[in-house]
Amino acid sequence: MYEHPYLSYQVTEFEREQLERAVERRRMLIERADQIVPRQAGALRRMLRRMLGRAGAATTDAGTPVQASTGPSNERRVPGACEPLTAR
Numbered sequence: 001m002y003e004h005p006y007l008s009y010q011v012t013e014f015e016r017e018q019l020e021r022a023v024e025r026r027r028m029l030i031e032r033a034d035q036i037v038p039r040q041a042g043a044l045r046r047m048l049r050r051m052l053g054r055a056g057a058a059t060t061d062a063g064t065p066v067q068a069s070t071g072p073s074n075e076r077r078v079p080g081a082c083e084p085l086t087a088r
Helices: 006-031 043-052
Strands: none
16 A cells, blocks of 8 residues: 555654754853853762763853862762672
8 A cells, every 4th residue: 555645744744843952042042142151060970070080170150160169079089999890
């Protein structure tokens, strides 16, 4: 039998609407670039940063950089103790 064009038409219309929304979203972001404020890193991003060992630039809510503390690290591991231990 022959395939009815209804499904392909619906898929095409859906993709077109998605593209229109994406274009409108990009246009709005370009127009309001001065109003965009980065949000703080969430729990997942902080965990990934710790796992990958990246320091990252920490900022406050106002967007000003936070000075790195000279006190003990919040992490529970000792710096430089990442080498594997030999089994006994």
